[in-house]
Amino acid sequence: MVDGGDPGPGDLRHGPVPEHPRRRGQHGAQPAPAADRPGPAEGGDTVTATPLLEVEDLHLSYELRDRTVHALQGATLHVGRSEIVGIVGESGSGKSTVARAALGLLPWGVAHITGGAIRVEGADVTRFGPRQWPKLRGHPLAMVFQDPLSFLNPVVRVGRQIAEGVAKHDPGADRTRRVAELLDLVRLPAEVAQSFPHELSGGMRQRVLLAIALGCRPKLLVADEPTTALDVTTQADIIALLRDIRDTLDLSILLISHDLAVVATMCDRIYTMYGGHTVETGPTADVLRRPGHPYTYGLMQSARAVRDEHGRYATIPGQPPNLAVEFPGCPFSGRCPVEVEPCGTRFPPSARVSGAETHLAWCWRLVEQHAGDVAVTA
Numbered sequence: 001m002v003d004g005g006d007p008g009p010g011d012l013r014h015g016p017v018p019e020h021p022r023r024r025g026q027h028g029a030q031p032a033p034a035a036d037r038p039g040p041a042e043g044g045d046t047v048t049a050t051p052l053l054e055v056e057d058l059h060l061s062y063e064l065r066d067r068t069v070h071a072l073q074g075a076t077l078h079v080g081r082s083e084i085v086g087i088v089g090e091s092g093s094g095k096s097t098v099a100r101a102a103l104g105l106l107p108w109g110v111a112h113i114t115g116g117a118i119r120v121e122g123a124d125v126t127r128f129g130p131r132q133w134p135k136l137r138g139h140p141l142a143m144v145f146q147d148p149l150s151f152l153n154p155v156v157r158v159g160r161q162i163a164e165g166v167a168k169h170d171p172g173a174d175r176t177r178r179v180a181e182l183l184d185l186v187r188l189p190a191e192v193a194q195s196f197p198h199e200l201s202g203g204m205r206q207r208v209l210l211a212i213a214l215g216c217r218p219k220l221l222v223a224d225e226p227t228t229a230l231d232v233t234t235q236a237d238i239i240a241l242l243r244d245i246r247d248t249l250d251l252s253i254l255l256i257s258h259d260l261a262v263v264a265t266m267c268d269r270i271y272t273m274y275g276g277h278t279v280e281t282g283p284t285a286d287v288l289r290r291p292g293h294p295y296t297y298g299l300m301q302s303a304r305a306v307r308d309e310h311g312r313y314a315t316i317p318g319q320p321p322n323l324a325v326e327f328p329g330c331p332f333s334g335r336c337p338v339e340v341e342p343c344g345t346r347f348p349p350s351a352r353v354s355g356a357e358t359h360l361a362w363c364w365r366l367v368e369q370h371a372g373d374v375a376v377t378a
């Protein structure tokens with residue numbers, strides 16, 4: 001369950017309006033506002049000047065035979081060193097697409113980046129092709145997926161599958177010893193090395209996947225819904241394990257989940273995505289205490305299993321946006337309980353929500369509350 005107060009989306013605080021990563025077609029890709037980068041005071045322990053991963057105002061479409069899906073229409077995020085950062089949002093909001101784009105794991109010829117930028121350790125990888133991406137995979141970036149069975153080779157013992165990554169990224173290592181170390185790290189007995197994937201439980205397979213990824217010595221581990229297919233107890237074990245691994249190995253984790261409770265338990269900072277846009281970001285405690293975007297507030301109500309006067313669980317009324325069109329305004333417009341005049345026609349600049357400079361939401365209502373602080377330029 002998500003803890004925190006019960007502020008409504010109207011209960012938003014004032015503060016200066018930082019510069020917004022501008023909309024594609026209006027100003028082109030721009031650096032994220034300084035306030036959207038973590039400082040040592042908030043959102044992480046040891047954050048250096050160059051984030052491991054930066055995604056700036058990313059626009060991406062899937063060109064299908066009969067239609068175009070504008071999956072990302074302004075996704076912005078960064079992950080610093082030793083941080084656990086979460087992306088939360090409902091199905092179709094673009095969470096997996098932004099993560100896969102950052103690892104070059106999108107279908108070539110179908111997915112097209114049409115604006116914005118991706119940087120890995122400061123290097124622009126936005127236009128990387130199929131030959132360049134493999135150099136980044138495993139190290140410095142590795143990914144674990146929701147469904148280990150689709151990733152693991154069913155006819156190869158898991159020890160050998162772990163050893164393959166070790167051989168590539170850690171060629172000098174004693175492979176047998178390293179496999180045993182990695183299994184121990186993910187809290188599996190050494191004998192598991194002799195097993196085939198189908199002989200293991202779902203939770204054990206997820207740990208094997210984690211061992212394979214860690215064998216590549218990543219600096220950033222991207223975990224896409226790693227616990228969704230697991231029962232509640234196993235979910236909690238995997239979350240605790242991920243946190244311990246971050247502490248032991250001092251790596252960064254980007255956790256993707258539709259479940260705000262999972263993200264809230266584990267992450268230092270959160271990004272909320274909706275309709276292909278980043279709509280809020282901030283240190284987890286700040287976002288939960290005072291959500292700045294009405295969509296984040298709706299997610300919190302759903303996560304708390306709040307019931308309405310008829311005893312029904314709170315859901316966000318309305319339908320997600322149609323991604324076949326590029327929407328000029330806020331994608332939550334039409335579904336938003338606190339909509340104001342420009343929402344349907346122009347996407348807002350970011351505005352500071354709470355005390356932390358890193359707590360921002362992209363919401364016209366907040367911008368209006370800030371009116372007079374800083375000129376709005378979107």
Ligand SMILES: Nc1ncnc2c1ncn2[C@@H]1O[C@H](COP(=O)(O)OP(=O)(O)OP(=O)(O)O)[C@@H](O)[C@H]1O
Pocket residue numbers: 062064069071089090091092093094095096097098107110258323
């Ligand atoms: N390979 C693909 N080809 C075409 N459309 C795609 C592809 N992958 C994703 N999409 C579409 O892009 C949009 C964003 O999908 P994405 O998987 O990134 O969202 P998500 O927030 O991760 O949702 P989920 O939690 O259901 O995976 C959706 O409309 C989805 O149907």
